[in-house]
Amino acid sequence: MFTISNGIILKGQNLTPVRENIVVDEGRIIEIGKDSKEGKIIDVDGAIVCPSFINGHIHIGDSIIKDEGYGLSLSEMVRPPDGVKHVALANASDEELISAMRQSMMEMIESGTTHFIDYREGGIKGVKLLKKAATGLPIKPIILGRDDSFYGDDPDLGKVKKAIQKLLKVADGIAPSGFGEITSEVAKLIVDECNKKNKISSIHVAESESNQIESLNKSKSTEIEKGVKAGFSQLVHLTNPKGIDLDEVSKSKQNVVVCPRANATLNVGVAPLNKMIKLNIKPLLGSDNVMLNSPNMLRELEFTLKVMSVYYRQYINPADLLKMATTNINYYDINDIVQKSLIKEGDFAEFIVFNSFSKNPYLNICNRLETKNILYTINKKFNI
Ligand SMILES: [Zn+2]
Secondary structure, three states: OEEEEEEEEEEOOOOEEEEEEEEEEOOEEEEEEOOOOOOEEEEOOOOEEEEOEEEEEEEHHHHHHOOOOOOOOHHHHHOOOOOHHHHHHHHOOHHHHHHHHHHHHHHHHHOOEEEEEEEOOOHHHHHHHHHHHHOOOOOEEEEEEOOHHHOOOOOOHHHHHHHHHHHHHHOOEEOOOEOOOOOHHHHHHHHHHHHHOOOEEEEEEOOOHHHHHHHHHHHOOOHHHHHHHHOOOEEEEOOOOOOOHHHHHHHHOOEEEEOHHHHHHOOOOOOOHHHHHHOOOOOEEOOEEOOOOOOOHHHHHHHHHHHHHHHHOOOOOHHHHHHHOOOHHHHOOOHHHHOOOOOOOOOEOOEEEEOOOOOOHHHHHHHHOOHHHEEEEEEOOEOO
């Protein structure tokens, strides 16, 4: 048992700042209060206590080819099966993949991340490799798998269904790359099978303008419309929405993930975060491919804060931004699988204690902090 005393706690779903103490026992927050004190007392003297980060979207497998292919187009880089990334993955040994993935997880742990949602390539074997790489580390991978049988204009649906069912025995959900690579029948199968097993179905949508135009030309509906209609539990990117795309997402209450640094690296645009917030969409932030970006959420937060001002000539509220890396996941049913806690009594202790440099705790985190300013990461798996 221990007490983090005298910190500025960003409490509950809304990250409400209060100067109180937190008592942790066997990985759970048992009490929060001005006078609460039990066990070892750790006086943090005005430091900020923030929920640990969730990285909402990442491809950790391409940690093996950091910065390769810079300057190529989105499809040249990542479209299966011939993109730079897929060729590299196909040629990597298991040992190389495991060691590169483990290194990326260490980087995430060091920079305050305790949960990440991964699009894992390579079928069942790919899922198992990530599990092996994560063994013993204080971080929770939520693994969404895929299978090569999904692709093509006329896939064998019986085979696809079997592949999904087998994958769901080891994975937390399914995530094909995008609607450019799969048919609407395959999309429906993925969503149906995931729903039956209470797992996550996720897909990239509207990452680039050309994806959207290709989709409109082919089927008269945007990728976002297709994602909403198919009922995926999570939609990733929405960088280039059209017409009433975002209104539809808001109504459907699907979880959304945005990846501003990855979109910038591939020069495909900036997701309209303020519009999403206005429509009551609660996005998560993701760092996307490790080949494009470091998986450090502090870097994602600072970049997003600044790029919103530059691109839209409008500020983003830093409290809303910080929720995208922490508590927005708690709004969604998929948190049953993710299992990310809030800072509140009874929840698991999953929080970071940061140095405080300014009076605004949100800007302090999004605008100033670096990994070296983390004083403690408390994770339910590990007591200090
Ligand atoms: Zn992605």
